[in-house]
Amino acid sequence: MSIPPSPQPGGPARPAASGHGTASGHPAPSAQQAPSAQPAPRRSGGFAPSGPAISPGDLERATSIISTISGVFRSRVVGQENLRLTLLAALAAGGHVLLESVPGLAKTTAASALASSITGSFARIQCTPDLMPNDIIGTQIFNYGSGTFTTQLGPVHANVVLLDEINRSSAKTQSAMLEAMQEKQTSIGGEVYRLPEPFMVLATQNPIEEEGTYVLPEAQMDRFLMKEILTYPRPADEH
Numbered sequence: 001m002s003i004p005p006s007p008q009p010g011g012p013a014r015p016a017a018s019g020h021g022t023a024s025g026h027p028a029p030s031a032q033q034a035p036s037a038q039p040a041p042r043r044s045g046g047f048a049p050s051g052p053a054i055s056p057g058d059l060e061r062a063t064s065i066i067s068t069i070s071g072v073f074r075s076r077v078v079g080q081e082n083l084r085l086t087l088l089a090a091l092a093a094g095g096h097v098l099l100e101s102v103p104g105l106a107k108t109t110a111a112s113a114l115a116s117s118i119t120g121s122f123a124r125i126q127c128t129p130d131l132m133p134n135d136i137i138g139t140q141i142f143n144y145g146s147g148t149f150t151t152q153l154g155p156v157h158a159n160v161v162l163l164d165e166i167n168r169s170s171a172k173t174q175s176a177m178l179e180a181m182q183e184k185q186t187s188i189g190g191e192v193y194r195l196p197e198p199f200m201v202l203a204t205q206n207p208i209e210e211e212g213t214y215v216l217p218e219a220q221m222d223r224f225l226m227k228e229i230l231t232y233p234r235p236a237d238e239h
Contacts, residue, residue, distance in 0.1 A: 069091075069114070069117040070088075073114065076109055076110075076113040077106050077109055077113060078238065079234060080106065080230065082230075083099075083110055083228055083230060086226055086228045087110065087114050089226065090200065091200060096200060096223060096225055097200075097203075097224060097225065097226050097227070098203050098221075098226070098227045098228070099203065099205075099227075099230060100204070100205055100206075100229045101230030102208055105232070107164075107204050108164070111124075112160075115158075115159055120160055120198070121158040122158060122160045122161075124164060125156070125161065125162065125163050127163055127166050127167075127173070129168060129169065131170075133173055133176030136176050137188060138151060138152055138154035138157070138186065139151075139154070140188060151188055151189060151193075153186075153188075153193065156195070157186070157196065159199060159200065160202065161199075161200070161201050162202045162203075162204070163177070163201060163202070164204050166216070167205040167210075167213040167214055167215065167216060168213055170214060174214070174220050175220075177220070177223075178219060180199075181223040184197075201223075
C-alpha cells in the first residue's frame with residue numbers, strides 16, 4: 001500500500017504544469033509552433049534584361065544610318081530640327097507623318113532629302129479637287145495591238161510619297177490612300193500589288209487657306225502616326 005505525498009506547508013498543492021497552459025491561465029508558447037511567414041525580399045533589378053536589348057553590332061549600324069540620314073537632311077534643309085527628328089522616328093516605326101504649315105518651309109525638299117538618304121524612290125502628288133483615285137494608285141490600259149490590258153502603277157508605288165495639300169482632294173480620292181497606308185498594298189483590276197519597303201507617306205495641308213478644301217475624315221487621320229506643325233526657322237539659322 002502506497003502512501004500519498006504530504007502537502008507542502010503554506011498552502012495547497014499546485015497541479016503540475018503542462019504544455020497547454022501556465023499557472024496564470026494563459027496558454028504557454030509551444031516549442032513546436034511554426035514561425036510566422038515573412039514576405040520574400042524583393043530582388044533589386046529583378047525585371048532587368050539578362051543582356052543588352054540591342055547587340056553592339058546593330059547599335060553601331062543604327063548609329064551609322066541615323067548619321068547618314070541626318071547629314072543628308074542638314075545639307076539640304078536649313079534648321080527644322082524637329083522635322084528631322086519626326087521623320088527619323090516615323091521612318092524607324094514604319095509610320096506616316098502629317099505636316100501642317102504655310103507654304104515655303106521646305107516640306108518637299110525634306111521629303112526628297114529623306115528619300116535620297118535611304119537611296120529610295122520619291123514621288124510627289126499635287127492634290128486637286130479633280131484628282132481621281134486612279135491617278136494615285138494606278139490603272140489598267142487597253143493595248144489595241146495585243147487586245148489585252150496592261151497595268152500602269154501610280155506614283156504611290158514609291159518609297160517616300162509626298163501628298164501636297166491633301167485636304168484639297170475629294171473624300172473619294174483621299175480614301176484611295178487608306179489601303180496603301182494601312183496594308184502597304186494597292187488593288188488594281190482585282191490584283192494586289194505590294195508597295196516597296198520602306199514605304200512612308202508625308203502629307204501636307206495649309207491651315208491658313210481653307211476655301212475649297214475637304215476636312216480629313218477620322219479614318220484618314222488615324223493612318224498618320226505623327227503630326228508636325230512647322231514654323232519659320234530661327235533668325236540664326238537663316239544667316
